[in-house]
Amino acid sequence: MQFEPIGIIHTPFPEPIGVPIQPTGGMGVKATIEVFPEYRDGLADLDGFSHIILLYHLHRSEGYKLRVIPFMDTVERGLFATRAPKRPNPIGLSVVQLDKIEDGILHIQNIDIVDGTPLLDIKPYVPEFDQQPEIRTGWLEVVRRTVSERRSDERFGS
């Protein structure tokens, strides 16, 4: 299957190294999304949502290994039990805050995305669909609360 970008994400992070880990780590970081003109009519009604889900191509990630040491840990984990960017299908997912939309440009906050990232899809974030009340998070149970202090290093850089 073949996918085409519908826009480009512009952020303050030119390289995959030093990027916050997850939107939680990028709290307050501002960025913009340039949606290509031919798709802008599909942005109607989106400004009513405070948060949106971005799907994007992790275009700086090449290749993958099925066991990785994630940024949040010191031992190897199965790739699908991590959010590591090098994956068989390198599709990134971030829930970000939507501040406003002007002339097809989305102004967003809380960013963990490399500059120039090709956008694949925007979906509205809806708690009834996307939030779960009772959660177990395996190996991340303890460390996930420290994510806001962490940054990516060279391990998944291309």
Place this chain on the structure above:
Amino acid sequence: MQFEPIGIIHTPFPEPIGVPIQPTGGMGVKATIEVFPEYRDGLADLDGFSHIILLYHLHRSEGYKLRVIPFMDTVERGLFATRAPKRPNPIGLSVVQLDKIEDGILHIQNIDIVDGTPLLDIKPYVPEFDQQPEIRTGWLEVVRRTVSERRSDERFGS
């Protein structure tokens, strides 16, 4: 950019019509994911997570319109302000409950997915990354609470 399936999702819904709307609508519906043998080593540690994010190819959705009347509404909305399956890049996203993993087969619950859907990625669901405390949901603000009673109809069927 080109993506390849890493597995197949088997569900009780053979056709896009009559499928629950979002995992909330498919509460208690059981399904399995067959991860292809060459990717199974990447499933290590995943069984510690109660919920996972599935990204998949909405393979029964062809074409799209930038304004749609979503299942949850009676007036046209911008496509990107909806979760309608016909999109420029038809990538579906569901947060589902993971019950167990046996021989590369994931047993999952709360399903809104058509049988035979090609799986693109599995990510662990982590509240610190994927949950937002204060939310506005625009046109969905009132109707989203009724999603569990709704089913898809023919409007996005292929």
